[in-house]
Amino acid sequence: METLVALMVGALVAAAVYLMLARNVLRFLFGLILISNAANLLIFASGGLTPDSPPLIDEGAIAPAAGAANALPQALVLTAIVIGFGLFAFALVLVYRAYQTMGTLNSDDMRLAEPEERS
Template identity: 75%
Template structure:
């Protein structure tokens, strides 16, 4: 199973890097989604994939009756998925708001916080699109 999933992580990371190198912020966001999924898969694989029973303790026993799967990586991945989902939702809304207010999705054109000119007479409050 690892031999299938490990290259998959590699492919996901490669695709996400390709997407994140784009100037278009929507592509960047898609890259981010892939990257966070790749990270989640990494935890999952690194935790060790074994065909085992779910970690349930039968009634009346103090410990599981047979060898069970390690539940911790799954718990970690679950937490990471939830947090990642929240962050990505925020990022998506932010980019959308940025598109509405700044009028562009091209990261090269976003020069409002850092105007091109270094000349001291630039007025900070009025950014411009080159």
């Protein structure tokens, strides 16, 4: 199971890097979201993938049962998902507004504040 998750993380990172190298700002944004999801999946997998033993503490015990998944990475990933969604919503509106203002999504053409290059 861990091998499959590692291959999925690798594929997500490869796709994210491919998208982030594009000059299109919207593709960069999708690459950023993909790499964020890959990091979340990696952190989630580091907590242990045990479908038989949930990270719950039995009544009267002071620790989870042996072999149980770690609950801390699960809580961190849940928080990261919420923060990532907020970042994605804000960045999507920002990209849309930049497109309305400048009429392009090409990052090379978005040089409004920079002086023209003289040849």
